[in-house]
Amino acid sequence: MLLYFMRSQLIVLGLSIVLCNSAWAQSAKQKAPDSVIADSVRLRDVVVTGQYAPQSLKQSVYQVRTISSEYIKLRGATNVLGVLDNQLGVRFSNDATLGETDVEIMGMSGTNVKILLDGIPLVDRGSARQSLSQIDINTIERIEIVEGPMSVVYGTDALAGVINIITKKYHGKEQLSVTARVQEETVGKEYAAFKGEGVHNESIGVQWGHKGFFAGAGFTRNNFGGWSDSLTGRRKAWKPKDQLIANGTFGYSNEQLKVWYRLDYLDEDIASRGDINYDNGKATDQHYLTDRFTHQAQAVWQVNKDLGINATASYQDYKRITHTTIKDFTNNTEALATDAGAQDVSKFNTIFFRGTAQYTFSPVWSFQPGIEYRRDGSSGQRILGTPYIDDYSVFLSAEIKPVDWLNIRPGVRLIENSGYNAPPVIPSVNTKLALRDNLDLRLSYARGFRAPALRELYFYFFDASHSIKGNSDLKAEYSNSFTGSVSWQALEKGPVRIGVTATGFYNDFNNRIDIATINGSDTSTYVNISKFKTTGGTLSGVFNWKDLQVNAGFSYIARYNQFSDDAAYNKDYPTPEFTWMPEVNANITYNFRKIGGALNLSYKFNGERPAYEEVTTAVPSFIHEIRTQSFHQADLTATKTITKYVSVNVGVRNLFNNTNINNSTLTSGQAHTAGGVLPMWYGRSYFLGLSFNWNRNK
Numbered sequence: 001m002l003l004y005f006m007r008s009q010l011i012v013l014g015l016s017i018v019l020c021n022s023a024w025a026q027s028a029k030q031k032a033p034d035s036v037i038a039d040s041v042r043l044r045d046v047v048v049t050g051q052y053a054p055q056s057l058k059q060s061v062y063q064v065r066t067i068s069s070e071y072i073k074l075r076g077a078t079n080v081l082g083v084l085d086n087q088l089g090v091r092f093s094n095d096a097t098l099g100e101t102d103v104e105i106m107g108m109s110g111t112n113v114k115i116l117l118d119g120i121p122l123v124d125r126g127s128a129r130q131s132l133s134q135i136d137i138n139t140i141e142r143i144e145i146v147e148g149p150m151s152v153v154y155g156t157d158a159l160a161g162v163i164n165i166i167t168k169k170y171h172g173k174e175q176l177s178v179t180a181r182v183q184e185e186t187v188g189k190e191y192a193a194f195k196g197e198g199v200h201n202e203s204i205g206v207q208w209g210h211k212g213f214f215a216g217a218g219f220t221r222n223n224f225g226g227w228s229d230s231l232t233g234r235r236k237a238w239k240p241k242d243q244l245i246a247n248g249t250f251g252y253s254n255e256q257l258k259v260w261y262r263l264d265y266l267d268e269d270i271a272s273r274g275d276i277n278y279d280n281g282k283a284t285d286q287h288y289l290t291d292r293f294t295h296q297a298q299a300v301w302q303v304n305k306d307l308g309i310n311a312t313a314s315y316q317d318y319k320r321i322t323h324t325t326i327k328d329f330t331n332n333t334e335a336l337a338t339d340a341g342a343q344d345v346s347k348f349n350t351i352f353f354r355g356t357a358q359y360t361f362s363p364v365w366s367f368q369p370g371i372e373y374r375r376d377g378s379s380g381q382r383i384l385g386t387p388y389i390d391d392y393s394v395f396l397s398a399e400i401k402p403v404d405w406l407n408i409r410p411g412v413r414l415i416e417n418s419g420y421n422a423p424p425v426i427p428s429v430n431t432k433l434a435l436r437d438n439l440d441l442r443l444s445y446a447r448g449f450r451a452p453a454l455r456e457l458y459f460y461f462f463d464a465s466h467s468i469k470g471n472s473d474l475k476a477e478y479s480n481s482f483t484g485s486v487s488w489q490a491l492e493k494g495p496v497r498i499g500v501t502a503t504g505f506y507n508d509f510n511n512r513i514d515i516a517t518i519n520g521s522d523t524s525t526y527v528n529i530s531k532f533k534t535t536g537g538t539l540s541g542v543f544n545w546k547d548l549q550v551n552a553g554f555s556y557i558a559r560y561n562q563f564s565d566d567a568a569y570n571k572d573y574p575t576p577e578f579t580w581m582p583e584v585n586a587n588i589t590y591n592f593r594k595i596g597g598a599l600n601l602s603y604k605f606n607g608e609r610p611a612y613e614e615v616t617t618a619v620p621s622f623i624h625e626i627r628t629q630s631f632h633q634a635d636l637t638a639t640k641t642i643t644k645y646v647s648v649n650v651g652v653r654n655l656f657n658n659t660n661i662n663n664s665t666l667t668s669g670q671a672h673t674a675g676g677v678l679p680m681w682y683g684r685s686y687f688l689g690l691s692f693n694w695n696r697n698k
Helices: 002-009 069-075 130-134 454-458
Strands: 064-068 090-095 100-105 113-117 140-147 161-167 175-185 199-210 213-224 241-253 257-273 282-302 307-328 333-336 344-360 365-380 388-400 406-417 425-436 439-450 460-462 467-469 477-493 496-517 524-545 548-560 578-592 597-606 609-615 622-628 631-641 646-653 660-662 677-679 685-697
Touching: 064 069, 069 140, 069 597, 069 631, 069 646, 090 677, 100 113, 100 130, 100 161, 130 282, 199 685, 365 454, 388 454, 524 578, 578 609
Parallel strands: 113 161, 467 524
Antiparallel strands: 064 140, 090 100, 140 161, 175 199, 175 685, 199 213, 213 241, 241 257, 257 282, 282 307, 307 333, 307 344, 344 365, 365 388, 388 406, 406 425, 425 439, 439 477, 460 467, 477 496, 496 524, 524 548, 548 578, 578 597, 597 631, 609 622, 631 646, 646 685, 660 677
């Protein structure tokens, strides 16, 4: 019945890429996952983010959430955003003007969230983390999320947490594999087969390995036709986007040494077409063109059983072009627009090196010293000059296990920066206490920091709609953060497993960077706000019984209200210190092993989000409470093996048919915001895809 209904919506064929290589981060002895979802209570999962060496979740001093490739496949995801959108404490905001999406963790967004690709920080042009939507989903082995500051380990930007995208890698066997994917999806009620309206995804990949040498390559096309919503004419409420993504890898591996090089390339075109002015027969069109090259070279050398050395080098080149044309439909001609800001090329590049050594002195003492160098550079019409920033860091941490049930991990990072006042010393201490065999307590304190981005320091953009300039006197943000969690494996008997995890956090930020209007003018700039805070907690659990798995969770997160300490306002308009927002999520998965299939229902409730704003259009000005509408989101997806090499994915996204949500703001906000309306989704959609996976392993 579902297939018949989908056929009435779209005509589809599909193939999906499933590269089955295990990550090097997982040892050959690790068992394959027996479920499509991994969670922090799955104590057998192996994690690598922030670890001295790959180890189980139970042994890690950090509370880590993991998302497996099996779950990614079942979701039928076409980008990372489609995998994270039902995670507790993770929210997204969409920029309808630029066609970009930003991510938020623990109440903090943008540059406070560190995005890593195989442990390498990805470059972004501004505060929005658009890199999350520019990673090839077909190459991902797993995603690891660590909430809370990781600045000792990963440096700047890791105040709210780290999202580490781990790609599939050679598993050490003789191998030749070919994979391919085609997936077609409606966008609301809009769809055209393979091109135009709808979502269209195709990819192909090949992997080869022989006597320790290996190589691989892949190519993916992601095409989004946009969505009109209630608009008519040429304009789209959601901008059309076309992505071409390619990657290549080669390297060598043996029992002691693993060395590899990887190149990722992205070509992206986001189209913003204007309506025709029938007075002159002309329309203004803009294209936001992105070229992204990410080079990485990594080496892992196990010198002996006690000493390991890791080295990582990366060069990233990111170019963003704004291309504006005036199209004359009367004469059928097209010319470049000459208005200020109509044409722009912004370039960002990053050189990154990181080296660490892991030394086990005894069963009680382990150490990890490290060095890190990062150079960020930028240029363009909207950047003052050709600035660059050098960042030098050394760091040291230790794991101390005086008794079997206690693990203490202190650490410190020393920083020297050429462009701003960096906190000279960043400390942290993480502890794990095994209260019982099935009960673990984790407590931590960390000092986090975020360097001002080049765009915040040197941005310069003035046209009819923008008056923004950077502030080269910005200071680095820093925070004092406290986190705690309890993991209880309540029951593990036969086919039944029950686990519960509770977490809590409190973050106190100083010198937070935000945008503000310069007194007496219409020009905006970046400033250091004196303070900001977030706090809250989560409660999650997992239930396994034979082929059924149920994950469910609840979070309650608060953000600081900056007006609560303003005595002038609070006299007449008292406001609370924090504004709270609830979330509930659930994943229900059933594996039909006899027929080679699986069914997943994913659900999340995003509660009402309160905030406060200053309304300056009235005399006198006053403080107004904003309420952003709550909403439910749910997806129903399934996968089924058809033959030895072919499987099918089918599903319905956005079961509640969300489009825009409302908020009660009295101001239009900053650039690219629509006062009172927030775009969240483009209606209920349906997808169908096929995947091909051929392997010859010895």
